[in-house]
Amino acid sequence: xxxxxxxxxxxxxxxxxxxxxxxxxxxxxxxxxxxxxxxxxxxxxxxxxxxxxxxxxxxxxxxxxxxxxxxxxxxxxxxxxxxxxxxxxxxxxxxxxxxxxxxxxxxxxxxxxxxxxxxxxxxxxxxxxxxxxxxxxxxxxxxxxxxxxxxxxxxxxxxxxxxxxxxxxxxxxxxxxxxxxxxxxxxxxxxxxxxxxxxxxxxxxxxxxxxxxxxxxxxxxxxxxxxxxxxxxxxxxxxxxxxxxxxxxxxxxxxxxxxxxxxxxxxxxxxxxxxxxxxxxxxxxxxx
Amino acid sequence: xxxxxxxxxxxxxxxxxxxxxxxxxxxxxxxxxxxxxxxxxxxxxxxxxxxxxxxxxxxxxxxxxxxxxxxxxxxxxxxxxxxxxxxxxxxxxxxxxxxxxxxxxxxxxxxxxxxxxxxxxxxxxxxxxxxxxxxxxxxxxxxxxxxxxxxxxxxxxxxxxxxxxxxxxxxxxxxxxxxxxxxxxxxxxxxxxxxxxxxxxxxxxxxxxxxxxxxxxxxxxxxxxxxxxxxxxxxxxxxxxxxxxxxxxxxxxxxxxxxxxxxxxxxxxxxxxxxxxxxxxxxxxxxxxxxxxxxxxxxxxxxxxxxxxxxxxxxxxxxxxxxxxxxxxxxxxxxxxxxxxxxxxxxxxxxxxxxxxxxxxxxxxxxx
Numbered sequence: 001x002x003x004x005x006x007x008x009x010x011x012x013x014x015x016x017x018x019x020x021x022x023x024x025x026x027x028x029x030x031x032x033x034x035x036x037x038x039x040x041x042x043x044x045x046x047x048x049x050x051x052x053x054x055x056x057x058x059x060x061x062x063x064x065x066x067x068x069x070x071x072x073x074x075x076x077x078x079x080x081x082x083x084x085x086x087x088x089x090x091x092x093x094x095x096x097x098x099x100x101x102x103x104x105x106x107x108x109x110x111x112x113x114x115x116x117x118x119x120x121x122x123x124x125x126x127x128x129x130x131x132x133x134x135x136x137x138x139x140x141x142x143x144x145x146x147x148x149x150x151x152x153x154x155x156x157x158x159x160x161x162x163x164x165x166x167x168x169x170x171x172x173x174x175x176x177x178x179x180x181x182x183x184x185x186x187x188x189x190x191x192x193x194x195x196x197x198x199x200x201x202x203x204x205x206x207x208x209x210x211x212x213x214x215x216x217x218x219x220x221x222x223x224x225x226x227x228x229x230x231x232x233x234x235x236x237x238x239x240x241x242x243x244x245x246x247x248x249x250x251x252x253x254x255x256x257x258x259x260x261x262x263x264x265x266x267x268x269x270x271x272x273x274x275x276x277x278x279x280x281x282x283x284x285x286x287x288x
Numbered sequence: 289x290x291x292x293x294x295x296x297x298x299x300x301x302x303x304x305x306x307x308x309x310x311x312x313x314x315x316x317x318x319x320x321x322x323x324x325x326x327x328x329x330x331x332x333x334x335x336x337x338x339x340x341x342x343x344x345x346x347x348x349x350x351x352x353x354x355x356x357x358x359x360x361x362x363x364x365x366x367x368x369x370x371x372x373x374x375x376x377x378x379x380x381x382x383x384x385x386x387x388x389x390x391x392x393x394x395x396x397x398x399x400x401x402x403x404x405x406x407x408x409x410x411x412x413x414x415x416x417x418x419x420x421x422x423x424x425x426x427x428x429x430x431x432x433x434x435x436x437x438x439x440x441x442x443x444x445x446x447x448x449x450x451x452x453x454x455x456x457x458x459x460x461x462x463x464x465x466x467x468x469x470x471x472x473x474x475x476x477x478x479x480x481x482x483x484x485x486x487x488x489x490x491x492x493x494x495x496x497x498x499x500x501x502x503x504x505x506x507x508x509x510x511x512x513x514x515x516x517x518x519x520x521x522x523x524x525x526x527x528x529x530x531x532x533x534x535x536x537x538x539x540x541x542x543x544x545x546x547x548x549x550x551x552x553x554x555x556x557x558x559x560x561x562x563x564x565x566x567x568x569x570x571x572x573x574x575x576x577x578x579x580x581x582x583x584x585x586x587x588x589x590x591x592x593x594x595x596x597x598x599x600x601x602x603x604x605x606x607x608x609x610x611x612x613x614x615x616x617x618x619x620x621x622x623x624x625x626x627x628x629x630x631x632x633x634x635x636x637x638x639x640x641x642x643x644x645x646x647x648x649x650x651x652x653x654x655x656x
Binding site: 028032033034036082085086089090091092093095096097099100101103104107108110111220221223224227228231261262264265268269271272275276279 | 348352354356400401404405407408409411412413415416417419420423424426427535539542543546550574575576578579582583585586589590591593
């Protein structure tokens with residue numbers, strides 16, 4: 001039963017990783033850009049929430065909408081102001097530009113908020129839990145997290161599959177030039193994609209900020225978890241990111257159970273094993 | 289009879305540049321005789337930055353391998369230095385080349401995994417592997433665990449001697465890295481690399497073994513970075529996994545190369561000078577120098593892709609380190625202008641910008 005509890009906790013953590021992975025996957029799917037600043041954007045969102053909580057003295061849950069809007073606007077602006085030009089320059093240039101932004105965000109946050117770890121206090125909900133048996137306890141907050149991430153994925157699926165804008169997304173992902181010929185303004189579309197990705201990552205950032213503490217330099221590891229979830233799940237697969245996140249989460253919790261401090265390492269090793277033996281991921285998009 | 293055509297490699301500037309470079313290196317080698325301890329320490333910082341940047345440029349600028357995980361080899365170099373100096377008992381200065389060999393050995397399995405990924409995913413993949421090395425070192429108590437280790441045997445050498453030798457080592461590593469890239473690019477394999485840089489599919493069509501060329505470059509860059517890591521930590525004398533395998537090493541080398549000019553030998557040197565100068569100027573303002581350099585790098589990479597060297601100096605054929613072949617008819621040489629920026633490094637096969645493969649299969653895997 002102890003193991004069952006570990007697996008449940010791992011699944012719940014996986015929900016959080018899926019929130020990070022979905023945005024990364026969306027941006028890569030639509031514009032073939034690997035955003036190295038993705039993790040730092042999530043940390044930025046957490047600090048924005050912290051600033052709002054500090055000035056308005058409200059529960060961090062209520063800041064969520066505001067943080068999402070701020071991040072979405074920020075995403076649109078940085079995409080149209082910098083990343084679009086970087087992508088014109090070439091795929092390598094685009095990656096290097098996102099790396100530059102990553103380092104800038106890390107160090108700006110370091111200058112603005114110091115290296116001390118901060119946290120978002122959501123009150124009683126943080127420790128409330130459902131007791132299933134003596135060994136299996138499900139926290140309300142992790143449960144809410146995974147429900148939200150499933151809702152986000154459902155929403156994304158609806159958006160991509162059923163809306164006019166979503167169709168433009170898919171068309172651009174399939175063939176950018178043909179889509180452009182059909183009258184799709186890809187520069188605007190890329191801006192919207194980044195805005196959407198950052199709104200989603202804002203949820204992840206605020207949630208993980210409530211769950212644990214954060215420091216300005218924590219961005220890269222978030223990027224890595226998101227990336228591992230994407231690769232484990234299989235590139236281009238929306239629900240694969242959830243599965244990838246869950247596999248990663250379970251691996252980490254089990255690793256930590258065996259030996260405190262092994263969690264992250266075991267997570268990475270599972271990722272490397274997938275890369276070695278099933279490089280297309282668990283749910284790779286099949287050829288049409 | 290037609291006028292004979294000649295293949296030229298040297299340019300007028302390069303004929304002057306080579307002796308000047310030799311004089312500069314010799315002059316720099318005298319610094320331990322008259323320079324202060326501080327000058328030598330700063331000198332090591334600068335020279336190792338040049339070497340790291342050259343190695344990263346070899347990877348990204350020529351083989352199209354954008355790695356964000358070269359800090360793995362800095363860390364491995366540093367820890368190899370410690371293992372062979374403290375545990376095996378070899379003279380710490382002699383451990384520097386050994387550190388390079390160890391790094392090159394680790395590069396093999398690293399490449400085996402990372403080369404399954406392409407483009408941006410390769411970048412993050414190398415980063416993950418660097419993290420794995422860091423976490424492994426943190427877990428191994430024999431290697432000092434999370435708190436790190438000190439290179440005490442080097443600390444026992446008389447201070448003046450140690451500083452001078454470390455400085456000379458750093459100078460050798462910097463000059464050696466430039467010479468390595470220069471001669472590599474002028475060789476047959478270098479021609480293949482240049483072809484890959486310009487058009488990977490085209491190079492493959494001409495019979496270049498792209499996979500093997502890239503693997504070669506990756507191992508060579510790991511060797512160079514490992515040696516540099518050992519020299520850096522001979523200067524610092526204390527290594528911790530958090531710092532040795534830190535992302536900041538990647539930031540250092542990437543920014544220096546990008547600012548100076550990707551895909552040129554001169555670029556990383558210019559970039560290292562600018563990086564170092566800004567670091568010194570803004571040393572009283574915390575990490576603002578990194579913010580400024582990051583912004584500069586992001587701006588340069590987007591709006592002046594050839595870097596500062598390529599954009600502002602190399603308008604004409606000012607090659608200090610000529611690695612190109614030019615076709616000359618009497619006094620006219622072709623091409624006259626500077627070579628193109630390596631913008632299309634991932635061209636065709638790497639990223640499906642149109643039609644075909646976008647949905648057929650994951651586009652960012654190596655097909656080897």
